[in-house]
Amino acid sequence: xxxxxxxxxxxxxxxxxxxxxxxxxxxxxxxxxxxxxxxxxxxxxxxxxxxxxxxxxxxxxxxxxxxxxxxxxxxxxxxxxxxxxxxxxxxxxxxxxxxxxxxxxxxxxxxxxxxxxxxxxxxxxxxxxxxxxxxxxxxxxxxxxxxxxxxxxxxxxxxxxxxxxxxxxxxxxxxxxxxxxxxxxxxxxxxxxxxxxxxxxxxxxxxxxxxxxxxxxxxxxxxxxxxxxxxxxxxxxxxxxxxxxxxxxxxxxxxxxxxxxxxxxxxx
Amino acid sequence: xxxxxxxxxxxxxxxxxxxxxxxxxxxxxxxxxxxxxxxxxxxxxxxxxxxxxxxxxxxxxxxxxxxxxxxxxxxxxxxxxxxxxxxxxxxxxxxxxxxxxxxxxxxxxxxxxxxxxxxxxxxxxxxxxxxxxxxxxxxxxxxxxxxxxxxxxxxxxxxxxxxxxxxxxxxxxxxxxxxxxxxxxxxxxxxxxxxxxxxxxxxxxxxxxxxxxxxxxxxxxxxxxxxxxx
Numbered sequence: 001x002x003x004x005x006x007x008x009x010x011x012x013x014x015x016x017x018x019x020x021x022x023x024x025x026x027x028x029x030x031x032x033x034x035x036x037x038x039x040x041x042x043x044x045x046x047x048x049x050x051x052x053x054x055x056x057x058x059x060x061x062x063x064x065x066x067x068x069x070x071x072x073x074x075x076x077x078x079x080x081x082x083x084x085x086x087x088x089x090x091x092x093x094x095x096x097x098x099x100x101x102x103x104x105x106x107x108x109x110x111x112x113x114x115x116x117x118x119x120x121x122x123x124x125x126x127x128x129x130x131x132x133x134x135x136x137x138x139x140x141x142x143x144x145x146x147x148x149x150x151x152x153x154x155x156x157x158x159x160x161x162x163x164x165x166x167x168x169x170x171x172x173x174x175x176x177x178x179x180x181x182x183x184x185x186x187x188x189x190x191x192x193x194x195x196x197x198x199x200x201x202x203x204x205x206x207x208x209x210x211x212x213x214x215x216x217x218x219x220x221x222x223x224x225x226x227x228x229x230x231x232x233x234x235x236x237x238x239x240x241x242x243x244x245x246x247x248x249x250x251x252x253x254x255x256x257x258x259x260x261x262x263x264x265x266x267x268x
Numbered sequence: 269x270x271x272x273x274x275x276x277x278x279x280x281x282x283x284x285x286x287x288x289x290x291x292x293x294x295x296x297x298x299x300x301x302x303x304x305x306x307x308x309x310x311x312x313x314x315x316x317x318x319x320x321x322x323x324x325x326x327x328x329x330x331x332x333x334x335x336x337x338x339x340x341x342x343x344x345x346x347x348x349x350x351x352x353x354x355x356x357x358x359x360x361x362x363x364x365x366x367x368x369x370x371x372x373x374x375x376x377x378x379x380x381x382x383x384x385x386x387x388x389x390x391x392x393x394x395x396x397x398x399x400x401x402x403x404x405x406x407x408x409x410x411x412x413x414x415x416x417x418x419x420x421x422x423x424x425x426x427x428x429x430x431x432x433x434x435x436x437x438x439x440x441x442x443x444x445x446x447x448x449x450x451x452x453x454x455x456x457x458x459x460x461x462x463x464x465x466x467x468x469x470x471x472x473x474x475x476x477x478x479x480x481x482x483x484x485x486x487x488x489x490x491x492x493x494x495x496x497x498x
Contacts, residue, residue: 045436049443052476060469073472080479087440087483089490095390097291108284112475115277122273158342264342 019199025075030214037217048079071194103178110185124189124245139250147258153223158264171261176253184248187212188239201240209233303380305389318364320376326352334382340364341374437487444480447473
């Protein structure tokens with residue numbers, strides 16, 4: 001009994017030591033987001049830029065542990081994400097096309113990273129047909145309640161006077177194939193994968209969930225940050241259990257569609 | 269096997285880069301569409317109404333009819349049919365004076381049907397809500413981590429035009445120059461003898477350089493458009 005307790009304490013200490021550097025980087029990303037959202041966008045962008053340089057320098061010059069290096073190289077995608085989404089003149093693009101434009105760049109960034117690191121992405125997306133149906137059910141069963149709960153946190157107003165099937169389908173494509181795919185590939189497919197390899201699946205899941213919540217500071221809503229942290233844990237757990245991204249992408253996409261294309265009309 | 273996988277990833281990356289260009293091309297194409305919509309001020313102030321202006325254009329050399337419906341926050345404000353003379357336009361203006369509370373956002377939507385085609389224009393106000401992105405329906409409500417403010421010209425001008433406390437555009441440009449110089453100097457050194465750490469640093473910073481190069485291209489493009497527009 002005593003031996004087991006000692007062993008558990010030892011494992012905890014090891015995990016904390018291993019998690020210190022990624023934890024500090026996540027804290028730095030949180031600070032960067034906070035400055036960007038609450039203080040000054042220019043300073044936020046500058047911080048994101050220098051943070052990515054610092055992480056790259058640390059990974060290349062000082063970090064010897066290859067798993068820690070992988071983690072940091074995945075996490076550096078977040079400052080790059082901030083740079084991309086906040087530093088391009090998006091106002092030139094019509095609002096109707098913004099989601100595909102922004103999220104294909106985010107997906108492209110994640111794919112370039114996967115290519116450079118020789119990460120095989122096929123297991124993340126190639127699943128047997130019966131699993132696709134299972135994932136779809138999971139997407140509906142978890143995505144709809146998540147979207148409905150989020151609606152009561154951020155209450156978006158409807159864009160059109162009445163519910164429209166065309167709008168719903170367009171949003172479904174946008175949410176699943178661009179937002180869901182891009183964010184899940186980045187957070188679950190790359191960051192959670194690397195953090196879990198370094199720290200074990202539970203700490204990896206929690207740290208990724210917290211990172212996902214931190215990246216939602218842009219909503220300037222504390223309840224939303226807590227909600228998205230919880231949602232990140234759900235997506236991450238499903239990813240851990242299924243071993244692929246199909247279900248998390250569907251849950252994420254269907255949740256967002258419920259949030260913006262269904263609930264505003266139902267709750268009126 | 270690895271070559272095929274690499275090629276597949278490369279193809280997807282290329283497509284991922286083509287999508288923003290297609291979106292941009294689609295935007296340019298819709299610029300000649302028979303409708304345009306603008307909202308002033310971009311960021312509403314207390315007790316100040318929001319003025320929404322939409323224009324119906326007829327680019328054809330013959331008379332044309334346009335059916336329009338105009339919504340604010342999902343409510344129908346106006347609808348009708350406008351008959352437009354050849355190569356002419358008609359402008360409508362609406363004052364939206366319902367108070368917009370902190371965190372609230374109104375999306376103005378114009379739906380038009382002309383020549384058998386339907387056109388939709390959406391503009392949200394404020395583009396960055398003072399409290400949250402909470403009601404940003406048309407874009408950021410479904411983008412979960414990107415802030416809606418970053419899609420406005422005002423935001424861009426503030427951050428990259430030197431109106432912010434720090435000129436992010438200048439810093440991006442200087443860092444880009446420094447990185448390009450570093451990569452240029454590191455290349456010959458790495459060819460002479462293997463230096464693993466320097467090589468890894470150069471490879472990693474190469475990715476950042478590409479990101480900054482894209483941002484720099486956006487800055488230059490914006491500046492050119494601003495100069496031409498002025």
